[in-house]
Amino acid sequence: MLSFYRDIAFKDGGTPSPEDDGEGVYCFTKSADAKDVELSVGFLDAAGEKHGDDYDMDVNSSTDGGAGVDLLEFCMGVLGFSDIVAPVFRVLLVFVAMTALLLGTSAAEADRFPKILAAPVGPWPEGGQFFVHLCIKGGISDACGGKETTPVQRRAIEKRLRQMPQILDLRYKSKQEALAKMLADAPGLTGVIEENDVPEAFTGRLHRWSDAPAFDSAIKALPGIYIARVIPTPFWEGKADIAVILCDNSRRPGYCEGRARATAGEREMIEDLLKRIKGVKRIYFAGQAHNMWMSKKFDTLLSRVVNPDSRGKDDDAKPKPLDEYYESYYVKLDDQALVPSIVDKVNSLPGVAGGGKVSVFYGLGF
Numbered sequence: 001m002l003s004f005y006r007d008i009a010f011k012d013g014g015t016p017s018p019e020d021d022g023e024g025v026y027c028f029t030k031s032a033d034a035k036d037v038e039l040s041v042g043f044l045d046a047a048g049e050k051h052g053d054d055y056d057m058d059v060n061s062s063t064d065g066g067a068g069v070d071l072l073e074f075c076m077g078v079l080g081f082s083d084i085v086a087p088v089f090r091v092l093l094v095f096v097a098m099t100a101l102l103l104g105t106s107a108a109e110a111d112r113f114p115k116i117l118a119a120p121v122g123p124w125p126e127g128g129q130f131f132v133h134l135c136i137k138g139g140i141s142d143a144c145g146g147k148e149t150t151p152v153q154r155r156a157i158e159k160r161l162r163q164m165p166q167i168l169d170l171r172y173k174s175k176q177e178a179l180a181k182m183l184a185d186a187p188g189l190t191g192v193i194e195e196n197d198v199p200e201a202f203t204g205r206l207h208r209w210s211d212a213p214a215f216d217s218a219i220k221a222l223p224g225i226y227i228a229r230v231i232p233t234p235f236w237e238g239k240a241d242i243a244v245i246l247c248d249n250s251r252r253p254g255y256c257e258g259r260a261r262a263t264a265g266e267r268e269m270i271e272d273l274l275k276r277i278k279g280v281k282r283i284y285f286a287g288q289a290h291n292m293w294m295s296k297k298f299d300t301l302l303s304r305v306v307n308p309d310s311r312g313k314d315d316d317a318k319p320k321p322l323d324e325y326y327e328s329y330y331v332k333l334d335d336q337a338l339v340p341s342i343v344d345k346v347n348s349l350p351g352v353a354g355g356g357k358v359s360v361f362y363g364l365g366f
């Protein structure tokens with residue numbers, strides 16, 4: 001009988017357990033769905049005594065190779081089985097038990113992890129974002145004449161911004177804040193960029209994108225402004241917190257150099273990491289077609305402000321082919337405080353061109 005079960009276990013991929021002493025109990029283990037599954041068959045009871053043809057069959061499972069949870073225990077003697085029970089029926093019990101174990105725990109485990117969802121095709125977020133940088137001394141802007149914005153001009157700009165009904169929120173960023181942010185993003189600039197090289201700025205959001213042309217015209221007319229930009233709200237704002245851009249065949253220098261597009265195996269590794277990180281709520285996959293649609297939509301919205309006259313467009317510009325767009329993942333979190341640690345993890349994986357908090361840069365897959 002033991003040889004019978006041993007043959008079945010071997011055929012199913014099981015191997016003898018290191019704990020198998022060969023004295024009345026035979027154990028076999030196999031790996032399935034990141035779990036160690038153990039099948040044991042023996043004639044001895046807890047006291048080490050044998051009782052005729054009675055035998056025990058146990059199936060256990062654990063996720064770390066340690067002591068598992070006893071998921072099934074059959075005592076054939078207690079159930080009244082005798083020599084007339086066909087070995088085929090015994091095998092059936094084994095397979096039913098193993099199938100219930102593997103399928104049941106796999107389904108439960110799958111339910112614990114977020115599934116990979118297709119990227120949504122809308123809606124595009126309403127509103128826009130603006131950045132108003134003030135003049136710095138020695139700047140090259142004709143509007144500044146090489147002079148720094150005066151305190152009087154800065155107060156006038158802030159007052160005008162706060163009076164605009166189009167603005168949803170407004171924030172002032174000092175030179176110190178701007179420099180700290182720049183050095184955090186690019187540590188290599190430490191000692192190269194100084195505080196006086198960085199402009200003060202006002203940033204904020206607009207209620208409606210339809211207000212962007214009027215806002216753009218009004219703000220650029222004020223003295224003391226080095227440069228002002230208004231852009232559509234990134235598509236992924238509110239839908240995701242992290243963007244993970246994958247390697248492709250045509251990245252800029254410094255991104256995935258010397259390699260091709262992310263492989264299926266690399267994508268599987270990225271997905272597995274994201275699924276198992278605590279705090280990940282949803283994971284979206286955006287293919288090349290989705291990123292093409294998103295980029296073109298952004299350009300269309302932006303053209304209403306930057307270049308509202310269609311006759312000014314470069315008609316000779318060739319459209320970007322689908323193959324030059326990227327694949328990417330977008331991740332929604334329970335807590336945005338998790339962004340830095342998760343970004344560090346995904347950026348260490350092969351096949352990742354870059355990951356970061358959803359923004360204009362990462363929200364469009366540039």
